[in-house]
Amino acid sequence: MVDVVSKNNDLTCRLNFKDPMQFLLVVGTTLRVNLDRDAPPGCKFFSVKCSQNVLYTISPTPNETSHLSPMLLSGNTVLHIGTKRHFHPSPSYKEKLTIRFYGEKKAFIGDAQLELVPLELSLDVDADRDGVVERNNPNKASWKWGPDGHGAVVLVNCDRESYYHEKPDCQTKGHKPNQTALKDCATMVLRTSGPPNLSGGYKLTLHISQGDSECIRVYRDETEDEARITKAKMPIFIRQCVNEFPLVLSSEVLSQEVPYPGPDQELIFYVEGLRFPDKDFDGLVTINLSLVRTSRKGVPETPVFTDKVVFRVSPWIMTPNTLQPQEVFICSTSDNYQFLKGMQDLVDRSGHKLKILQEYKNRGDRWIQDELEFGYVDSPYHRFPVVLDSPRDGDLDYFPYGDLLGRDFGYVKREAQRDAVSSLDSFGNLEVSPPVTVNGKKYPLGRILIGVAFPTTTNGRNMTQVVQDFLWAQKVQEPVALYSDWLVVGHVDEFMTFVPAPDRKGFRLLLASPHAGYKIFKKLQNDGHGQAKIFEGLKDEKPVTVDKILSDDRLRLQNEYVQDCIDWNRDVLKKELGLDEEDIIDLPILFKLVTKGKQERAVAYYPDMVNMIVLGKHLGIPKPFGPKVNGRCVLEAKMCSLMEGLGLTCTFIDDFASYHKLLGEVHCGSNVRRKPFDFKWWNVEL
Known part of the structure; x- marks a missing residue:
């Protein structure tokens, strides 16, 4: 027997005139015989005879129509031997091919006989x-x-x-x-x-x-x-x-x-x-x-x-707010009863499943959004959820590995050096947009959004590179870098989120807007409500009047800076997600700057309403404790008017003492596992 090479290639083999030779011929391959080289001395002509399932070609093509008759042998005559295209080998069947050689005046010299054993072989x-x-x-x-x-x-x-x-x-x-x-x-x-x-x-x-x-x-x-x-x-x-x-x-x-x-x-x-x-x-x-x-x-x-x-x-795939919730996760701590009660009411109304992690599991760590991100993997034969564990490694660190990992629930983590991990590595700083189309390019699974330092910053904080590399390598949700280092905590969920919508692109981008906040407070003052107070009724919190807020020039300058930071991100989001102004809703939220180390960075002045949880048509929004007119919070009323126009209902959750004072809100203290996309990732056009 002789060797056979890869499909669509010839295997060069040598003839033997003493005994019939047996060749294992893989269907789809060919044997290549250099007739001039292998012919016996004095050979001038040759002929070919074969059984019915053997195909062969001769190059250069001879003039004779019948290959049973002697044909002239040249210095570059080559015989290519194969089988019929759809030939199905039999277990006991052998094909035969005979090459006969002739000398001067076409006198017979000898035969070379080949026995071909066809073999069909495929890895599928x-x-x-x-x-x-x-x-x-x-x-x-x-x-x-x-x-x-x-x-x-x-x-x-x-x-x-x-x-x-x-x-x-x-x-x-x-x-x-x-x-x-x-x-x-x-x-x-x-x-x-x-x-x-x-x-x-x-x-x-x-x-x-x-x-x-x-x-x-x-x-x-x-x-x-x-x-x-x-x-x-x-x-x-x-x-x-x-x-x-x-x-x-x-x-x-x-x-x-x-x-x-x-x-x-x-x-x-x-x-x-x-x-x-x-x-x-x-x-x-x-x-x-x-x-x-x-x-x-x-x-x-x-x-x-x-x-x-x-x-x-399969890549790891994130799920945006517009997908159907399957399970909501929150933590129970010694001081968050009001938050738990509000979340339970919200989840009950939305009809979804709530899982509360008791203190023996969360070990006092309430920031479940920061510890992990839910996603999934998919194939034509199976799919299952996969949790991405952040490098944050807080007291909740055991939960994704010890509780979520199990049968049909996967786990992945990218390890980073501890001295390289910052607040920006918590996954409140990792979000994903709904599906978008940008200049004709479709992103049917949305685009990942991460917060980093401003490009010109030399000593800013960034998401650790191993996590960024992992996110980029998944390909199907091409990341967008936003500027979030201006915030004390530094998370993108502090100034933006997405909610479903019945029109346009199927969603709205919500952005925190100090400008919209000042506009509301100025209108209150003009309407004679300058003495209305924020934080009224809150224990251990001094109320502040609308007049006081508007007269605070330093606070105004700080919010102008914050607005500039958000506007920079606004322009990036419009460009990278293909958004128009009509796709964006500004939420009235003020910020203030505080000194951390040698840096001044921003935190929300009152509960940050953009940091919400989205459960279908139900929104769980931090209760802002804004100024009241006729017994109703003006900020809550504004949120309701903006969201109800999209068919969404607002539930305001008191997270002031247990989350806001600790520099977080409703979204930071919750997490949602959502239904995967119907769209199959391999159909993405890259």
Whole structure:
């Protein structure tokens, strides 16, 4: 037998005139014979005869129409031998081809006989992303984005199927999937047709590169093998300990022989993702199947034929406020009873599920928005939520890892050096827009929004680079950098959020606006309500009149600065999200500057109403304790008039003592797991 090279390429082989030669011919490949080089001495002519399923071409093309008659042999005559395009090999069938050589005056010299053993061999994946592993898809070895794209998808197996393990399955050394865990793995199938076995030193191997081995593991399904027959005879308690899905490829095993299934058979493999796309990993992995041959003992193997498939690892995807809530999370502390009561009422009205983390779990850490971000992974065969754990590592740090991680609930974290972590690494500083279109470019999964230092700042705070790199590498929600370092806490949720809307783009961007706040207070003064007070009725808080606020020149200058910062972000958001002014609503919120270290930065003067929780049509808004006219808070009334026009209802939650005084609000103290997008990420056009 001789070697065969990759599909659509020729394998050069040499003729033997003593005995018939047997060639293993993989369907889709060709054998290349240089007739002049292999012809016996004195040969001038040749002829070709073959069985019906063999196809061949001669170059250069001879003048003779019948190849059974002697044809002139030139110095560059080459014979290319293959099979019919849709030929299906038979287990016992051999094709034959005879090359006859002639000398002067077409005198017969000798024959070279070839016995061709056809073999159909393909490594298959779900390249068209319909949930079915089709046979030999022509696009299986590449990736293309978009609705007309192709390429298989694999999930990072970052949930935890067994509670005996501490880490996600993808990080558990020696992890081997069981029947339950297979839903987290992509299916890959080896299909063969041809001889009942591979003889002559041939074998099949799967292999991957060292780099890709850090990103995936491959297991083989033995449930239909003889191992299963043997296992069925074992007692149940022993049977459960026998692994039916042995590891084939990993970082320790880059290449391994796999059984030849036989005629019209298939062998099933399961592919497990280990890493999300990141700065040093583009998300693409390649798995190769090779037919190799060792001609004699002590001689290295040579590749005969190689087929390959490409997978892309699913990105981690964030969910915006416009998606349906599934579960709301808040923390119980010794001082937040009023907040809990308001949140319970809101969630009850919205009809969603509320989970309250008691103090023994939150350990006094109330800022659940800052500790984690909910997202998900998706594929044609499975999807599940995945929590991204922030580098903040507060007292809530155990919750995402210890409570959320489990069966069909994944976990991912990017570790940062402690001295590099700042307040901007808390995930109140990580948001995502609803779907947008910008200058004709569609972002059907929205765009991630992060806060950083102003570009000209030399000593500002930034989100740590490892987290930024991770977010950029996911590709499908291209991040936008906003300027948030002007705030004491430094989070984008302190000056912006999104709410659903029935018109235009399907949402509105809400922005904090000191200008809108001063406009309301000035109108109150003009209408004779200058003595109306903010903070009235609050314990341990001195009320302040509208006249006092308007006469405070320093406060006004501070808010002009804040407005400039927000306007800078406004321009970025309009440009990067394709927004018009009609898509933006200004909320009346004042700020004040306080000194932290050597820097003056801003905090909300009264509860920051933009820092809200969005549950469908229900909004949970920090109660602003603004000035009252005829017994009603003017700021609440303004919020209601702005939101009710969008069909949204406002619930004002008292978070003053337990959150606002600690430089946070309702959004900072809550988190929402939402339903994933219906849109499939692989249909994004990049």
